[in-house]
Amino acid sequence: MSVVPAEVLPGVRVADDDAEETAVLGPRPRLWPSLAAVYRAQLSRAQVARIPLLFVATFQSIGIMVMLRGVVSGGDDARSVVAGSSVLVVAYVGLNLLAQYFGQLRANGGLDHYATLPVPASAVVLGAAGAYASFTVPGTVVTAVFGCVLFGLPFAHLWVLLAVIPLAGAALSGLGAALGLLAPRPELATLLGQLGMSAALLLGVLPAHRMPEVVQLVRDALPSTYGVEAFARTFGGDPDWALVLGDLGVCAAVGVASLALATWAYRRAAVR
Numbered sequence: 001m002s003v004v005p006a007e008v009l010p011g012v013r014v015a016d017d018d019a020e021e022t023a024v025l026g027p028r029p030r031l032w033p034s035l036a037a038v039y040r041a042q043l044s045r046a047q048v049a050r051i052p053l054l055f056v057a058t059f060q061s062i063g064i065m066v067m068l069r070g071v072v073s074g075g076d077d078a079r080s081v082v083a084g085s086s087v088l089v090v091a092y093v094g095l096n097l098l099a100q101y102f103g104q105l106r107a108n109g110g111l112d113h114y115a116t117l118p119v120p121a122s123a124v125v126l127g128a129a130g131a132y133a134s135f136t137v138p139g140t141v142v143t144a145v146f147g148c149v150l151f152g153l154p155f156a157h158l159w160v161l162l163a164v165i166p167l168a169g170a171a172l173s174g175l176g177a178a179l180g181l182l183a184p185r186p187e188l189a190t191l192l193g194q195l196g197m198s199a200a201l202l203l204g205v206l207p208a209h210r211m212p213e214v215v216q217l218v219r220d221a222l223p224s225t226y227g228v229e230a231f232a233r234t235f236g237g238d239p240d241w242a243l244v245l246g247d248l249g250v251c252a253a254v255g256v257a258s259l260a261l262a263t264w265a266y267r268r269a270a271v272r
Contacts, residue, residue: 034119038127043134057092058139061085064205065147074151076232077207082147083232084205086161087168087224089139091200094173095224096193098132102180103189106269115270125177125262132176133169140165144231157234160244167251168227172200174258175223181265200224223258226250 065085072078105111114124140161148155176193183189203211203219211219219225230247233239 031120031123034123035127035130038119038123039130042128042131053097054089054093054135054139057089057136058142060092061088061139061143062146064088064201065143065150068205069150072151072207076209078151078153079232079235080207080228081205082144082151082153082235083228084201085147086140086144086231087164087204087227088197088201089143090133090136090165090169090227091172091197091204091224093136093139094129094132094169095176095179095200096197098129098173098176099180099183099193099196100186100190101128101132102177102266103183103186103193104180106181106183106189107186111266111270121266121270122259122263125174125259125266129170129173129177129259129262133166133173136169137165153235157239160231160234163248164227164231164251167248167255168224170255171223171227171251171258172196174255174260174262177262178258178265181262181269204228223251223254226254 062085065081068081072081105114141158144158144161145155147153148158175196179192179196180189183192199218199222203215203222204224208216208219226247230244230251233244233247
């Protein structure tokens with residue numbers, strides 16, 4: 001019996017290594033379609049599970065402004081209170097709830113489900129962060145409008161929230177996702193999220209000039225601070241838009257860094 005190579009036989013076609021690898025692996029998933037799919041799924045889930053908590057976040061911020069109205073009459077202090085209370089809604093949902101969500105997802109094996117889907121890790125993180133940040137828009141706007149009425153501040157530049165919400169939301173959501181994914185237990189993720197939200201409350205709502213110098217340094221390290229500062233500057237009669245853009249730029253840079261950290265933490269948690 002003689003052995004004849006398969007490629008010399010008629011009607012036999014042997015695939016090369018590259019074609020075989022392509023056939024087995026298939027095309028790589030694209031980021032934007034995957035991101036859109038995760039975003040829609042997360043937004044649909046949030047509408048059902050998070051609406052009561054959004055009311056809590058909004059009423060909490062409004063209650064803080066009502067409480068501080070007795071000691072703050074106007075001026076720069078009122079601007080800080082209104083801006084800080086508005087961004088606090090973003091911190092409550094994006095930082096606190098997202099840390100809890102990813103902490104629970106890691107604990108109950110939900111990351112294994114995402115790992116089997118043909119979606120990049122960045123799409124999972126960005127889709128969840130974007131959905132949670134989008135969910136804060138109604139509460140943030142209601143809080144800002146109520147604060148302007150309560151403290152007699154102008155409404156002319158409330159449109160700047162269109163930049164503050166996504167940029168501050170990206171920074172805080174990325175940080176919340178990273179905390180949830182890096183925490184070894186869901187209880188610790190919940191604790192870290194609560195501590196982060198409390199820091200945004202105390203350091204963002206209270207006027208900075210009333211704080212000790214050491215606390216002001218800690219405030220400068222908090223991502224939400226720059227969203228608060230950007231929004232507060234617009235309440236003046238002639239806002240310094242260069243400073244506003246500078247604060248928003250810091251928010252954007254921190255958002256990119258925190259989302260990159262969250263993506264790395266997701267990959268790290270998914271392979272364990």
